[in-house]
Amino acid sequence: MATPVLSLRGVTKRFGGLVAVNAMDFDVTEREVVGLLGPNGSGKSTTLNLVSGALPLTSGNVSLWGNRISGLPAQAINRKGVSRTFQLVRLLPSMKVRENVMAGAVFGHRRRWGHDARDHAEQLLEKVGLGGKGDMSLGQLTYIDTKRVELARTLASDPKVLLLDEWLAGLNPTELKIGITLIKSLRDEGRTIILVEHVMDAIRSLCDRCVVMAAGTKIAEGTPTQVLSDKEVIRAYLGDDDA
Amino acid sequence: MSLTGTDVRNLCLAAFAFAICALLPFGDNGYWLGLGVTIAMFTTLATSWALFSGPTHYISLATAAFFGVGTYVTGLGIDILPFWSLVGLAGLIGAVLAALVGLATLRLSGVYFVIFTLGLAELVRQVITWVQNNTGQKGLYVLTDLDEAGIYWWLLGLAGVVFLAGWLIGRSRLGFALRIIGDDETVAAHSGINTARAKVLLFMVPGAVAAMTGAVLAPRYVYIEPSLAFAPILSFQVVIMALLGGASRLWGPLVGVIPFTFLLEAVSSNFPNQTTLVIGIAFLVIVYLLPNGFVGLLDQILHRVNTREAS
Numbered sequence: 001m002a003t004p005v006l007s008l009r010g011v012t013k014r015f016g017g018l019v020a021v022n023a024m025d026f027d028v029t030e031r032e033v034v035g036l037l038g039p040n041g042s043g044k045s046t047t048l049n050l051v052s053g054a055l056p057l058t059s060g061n062v063s064l065w066g067n068r069i070s071g072l073p074a075q076a077i078n079r080k081g082v083s084r085t086f087q088l089v090r091l092l093p094s095m096k097v098r099e100n101v102m103a104g105a106v107f108g109h110r111r112r113w114g115h116d117a118r119d120h121a122e123q124l125l126e127k128v129g130l131g132g133k134g135d136m137s138l139g140q141l142t143y144i145d146t147k148r149v150e151l152a153r154t155l156a157s158d159p160k161v162l163l164l165d166e167w168l169a170g171l172n173p174t175e176l177k178i179g180i181t182l183i184k185s186l187r188d189e190g191r192t193i194i195l196v197e198h199v200m201d202a203i204r205s206l207c208d209r210c211v212v213m214a215a216g217t218k219i220a221e222g223t224p225t226q227v228l229s230d231k232e233v234i235r236a237y238l239g240d241d242d243a
Numbered sequence: 244m245s246l247t248g249t250d251v252r253n254l255c256l257a258a259f260a261f262a263i264c265a266l267l268p269f270g271d272n273g274y275w276l277g278l279g280v281t282i283a284m285f286t287t288l289a290t291s292w293a294l295f296s297g298p299t300h301y302i303s304l305a306t307a308a309f310f311g312v313g314t315y316v317t318g319l320g321i322d323i324l325p326f327w328s329l330v331g332l333a334g335l336i337g338a339v340l341a342a343l344v345g346l347a348t349l350r351l352s353g354v355y356f357v358i359f360t361l362g363l364a365e366l367v368r369q370v371i372t373w374v375q376n377n378t379g380q381k382g383l384y385v386l387t388d389l390d391e392a393g394i395y396w397w398l399l400g401l402a403g404v405v406f407l408a409g410w411l412i413g414r415s416r417l418g419f420a421l422r423i424i425g426d427d428e429t430v431a432a433h434s435g436i437n438t439a440r441a442k443v444l445l446f447m448v449p450g451a452v453a454a455m456t457g458a459v460l461a462p463r464y465v466y467i468e469p470s471l472a473f474a475p476i477l478s479f480q481v482v483i484m485a486l487l488g489g490a491s492r493l494w495g496p497l498v499g500v501i502p503f504t505f506l507l508e509a510v511s512s513n514f515p516n517q518t519t520l521v522i523g524i525a526f527l528v529i530v531y532l533l534p535n536g537f538v539g540l541l542d543q544i545l546h547r548v549n550t551r552e553a554s
Contacts, residue, residue: 053433074429074433075431075434084433090427091427092422092430107434108435111435153430
């Protein structure tokens with residue numbers, strides 16, 4: 001196995017008495033797409049929040065290319081090349097579509113400013129399927145388009161690792177197809193991606209490997225086919241009777 | 244970024260407007276000049292206030308604290324140092340004080356920040372009163388040969404610097420960062436922005452400007468004491484004027500300052516005891532009817548005209 005880009009060792013998060021994430025260990029290698037699965041409340045989003053620096057770890061550590069990034073504030077982690085989308089889309093309501101994307105390009109991992117940032121944002125809009133919509137305000141966009149804007153902003157700093165938190169959730173079947181194609185194109189560019197996802201079609205067609213969580217703990221790891229037929233995983237999702 | 248044709252045109256227009264304003268003392272030396280000083284003072288204060296509070300939506304009531312510190316810098320130093328250096332020194336002290344306050348409070352959000360900044364002005368005032376009580380001193384005389392016209396030109400220059408700084412910040416990465424922070428601080432942090440540093444840096448601007456304004460105005464008061472220099476009503480007036488105009492544009496506060504100054508002037512000469520009442524009513528009216536100020540109203544009208552043309 002090649003050197004991991006991102007590795008989690010004993011990553012734990014406690015909220016008072018509740019252990020939301022319990023001693024998670026896993027690695028992500030370069031150009032790999034890893035799916036983080038699990039029933040609701042199993043700690044997937046919390047794990048993502050710990051990697052991106054949105055929440056501080058209780059114990060354990062996260063490293064990027066062997067350098068510890070856990071304990072750093074979110075902006076420092078972003079500058080080192082880890083960029084994310086949010087479970088509930090977060091955009092900048094006072095700004096046009098183009099500026100929303102530029103926001104990701106100006107201060108992050110690879111910085112651009114002025115015309116350079118503008119052109120870069122324009123290219124990314126083209127790529128996510130929003131070409132020519134740079135001057136629109138956010139209120140004019142459909143739901144999937146707001147997700148596209150957020151994705152473009154996330155890509156704008158040329159991140160090494162992309163964290164997508166249920167990016168495909170809430171899309172209708174047509175949009176879902178578009179969404180999967182879009183993420184596949186990122187995968188084909190050779191980006192390293194961790195995605196938290198519930199949509200099984202997406203997991204099967206996008207992920208090289210999956211990590212499954214239940215009640216804050218890793219219960220399985222392997223290819224999508226392996227983990228989806230794993231007894232523990234089926235028990236976690238459907239209960240004892242079906243296992 | 245390079246200047247476009249519109250930028251050059253706007254800069255020329257602004258320079259021309261300033262030149263016209265600078266001629267006021269030659270036309271009138273009494274009532275109108277006095278009003279000019281008030282307008283220049285509030286334009287400087289409200290515009291610099293909006294540079295920080297406009298994009299971030301952090302309502303600061305610390306203007307009186309910085310202003311008061313500025314007047315005391317002049318009051319204490321006027322016999323020792325030349326006036327211009329006192330203005331600079333006040334700016335420096337104001338910036339440092341703002342940085343300290345910022346580091347301590349900008350992690351607070353919303354109402355906690357408002358209360359802290361209001362408390363700060365009171366704190367500084369009480370400290371100075373306490374020192375004066377212990378030293379047996381009452382107030383300070385500020386005697387200079389600076390006349391009303393001189394004060395006016397100083398304030399006008401300061402306002403020019405504030406507008407120029409605001410224009411440059413608006414074009415800078417710092418200005419963009421502040422707008423992102425104002426929209427969504429979580430997104431800002433996850434886009435690589437050091438949110439605490441950006442906020443502290445920009446909070447230093449109104450701090451320095453308010454202190455410099457105080458330093459310039461001290462000679463006008465002749466005699467300064469804490470209750471005058473740190474009057475909390477100043478902080479509220481600045482907020483109301485900036486919000487009345489609209490804090491989302493650089494020229495917004497100016498649009499609020501001018502009508503409000505005339506209103507206050509009319510009220511204080513006709514009903515000298517109801518000034519506070521008028522400020523209170525103005526605050527209510529702005530919040531209910533003009534939540535985004537005149538600028539917001541203008542945007543709304545333009546938007547309506549555009550959609551009508553489109554349909």
